[in-house]
Amino acid sequence: MNINLKYFKEGLKDGVPIALGYLAVSFSLGIAASNAGLTALQGYLASFLCKASAGEAAGFTAIKEQVPYLEIIIVTFVANCRYLLMSFALSQRLNPKMNIIHRFLLGFYLTDEFFALSISQDGYVNPYKCYGAAIIGSPCWCIGTSLGIIAGNILPAKIVAALSVALYGMFLSVIIPKAKEDRYVFLSIIGAFFMSFILSFTGISSGIRVIIVTVLIASTFAVIKPRSTEDE
Amino acid sequence: MNSWIYIALMAVTTIAIRMLPLTLIRKPLKSKFIRSFLYYVPYVTLAAMTFPSIMNETSHFSFGLTALVLGGISAYKGLDMFKTTLICCISVVILEFIF
Structure with a gap:
């Protein structure tokens, strides 16, 4: 086919x-x-x-x-x-x-x-x-x-x-299988959940919240565990 | 103010944001930091969008939380996207109608 x-x-x-x-x-x-x-x-x-x-x-x-x-x-x-x-x-x-x-x-x-x-x-x-x-x-x-x-x-x-x-069920079926095979992706997801939860009490809009969490957590993990080309 | 002009401005801004990186960046980026950063972006973004927002969608936060846990387990057990999603929806329907 x-x-x-x-x-x-x-x-x-x-x-x-x-x-x-x-x-x-x-x-x-x-x-x-x-x-x-x-x-x-x-x-x-x-x-x-x-x-x-x-x-x-x-x-x-x-x-x-x-x-x-x-x-x-x-x-x-x-x-x-x-x-x-x-x-x-x-x-x-x-x-x-x-x-x-x-x-x-x-x-x-x-x-x-x-x-x-x-x-x-x-x-x-x-x-x-x-x-x-x-x-x-x-x-x-x-x-x-x-x-x-x-x-x-x-x-x-x-x-x-x-x-x-x-929609959230869909997101889960994308992130969870990757988290299962890559410990650092798993940790970054937990970090994102946690930080997003904390920031939800600050009154900032959800759009801004997602940007802040993404930039901070993804850059933190980029430093902790940099990826080589083979990872992608 | 004209609604059509508002819609046009929203559309141009949104489409430009989505298309510019995709059309302008045609080669792998050299910086290892940026490559690593972008490797994590999708998962972190989707996670941040899921939680805690999923708990605001249902009439009681625990219904959304249940859907999150059951959906997470389903995806972990290797169910595909359609089944995982279905399990989330059905669990919420049941909880909404029982309580």
């Missing part, structure tokens, strides 16, 4: 739980968007172009407050800063010869979930896994936002809670 097709199918399968989680999260995002006065079409477009829960939530709040245009750029930048780190990290996992169109698409679809999926592969990342998941997941993200704007609170909170947890 064609190797790209194999990855594409894997992505489709892994995309199902992602899509379910997206529906739930984007639905609640849609409620925030309607509070900011956006129409279903505007919410759909914002979600198609931005694909970011924290970033969009921050943006919608800013729109509601009618901030100056420069401020929404800064707010969006800060809330999405972790994608800069992810994009750097992913750039190191691509075949240097990969063409620009694949790089553009991987960047366009660089959400937490598709990123997790891409880096769960060994060796160079095959972009088709991300495409498979994106074809199911991305429309759900956009449709969920529009539904949230139109329908508001019709889904029972218990169901929304269960669907929201799906």
Whole structure:
């Protein structure tokens, strides 16, 4: 079987739980968007172009407050800063010869979930896994936002809670297998849990919290246990 | 202020952040520190996003914590992404409806 097709199918399968989680999260995002006065079409477009829960939530709040245009750029930048780190990290996992169109698409679809999926592969990342998941997941993200704007609170909170947890289940299935084989990854994850927990009491936004934890813990471990090329 | 302009600014900023490193950096970075740093980034980031946020998603924090523990065990036992996720969701549905 064609190797790209194999990855594409894997992505489709892994995309199902992602899509379910997206529906739930984007639905609640849609409620925030309607509070900011956006129409279903505007919410759909914002979600198609931005694909970011924290970033969009921050943006919608800013729109509601009618901030100056420069401020929404800064707010969006800060809330999405972790994608800069992810994009750097992913750039190191691509075949240097990969063409620009694949790089553009991987960047366009660089959400937490598709990123997790891409880096769960060994060796160079095959972009088709991300495409498979994106074809199911991305429309759900956009449709969920529009539904949230139109329908508001019709889904029972218990169901929304269960669907929201799906995204974390996905994250776990990326980090745990690696932690099992690499003691230092295990320790860095424990460190991140701990520090993130402590910082959650300070009142800083979750976007900033993730950046601080990532920079401090990852650089600490880069010093404690530097990696050679063979590790990747 | 115009909502369309706001959305356009959000979109351009977000897309630029995601695409620039991926398209501009086409070679392995030389610095061993930066390479090591980037090796840990994905795992640390995903961990920081998971905890403690997972406990805010459910009506009682212990439901989210249960999902975290069960999901962690499932992934450790080698279950795939779909099954791990399903176990997290089902455990929360059950807890939400019992309590």
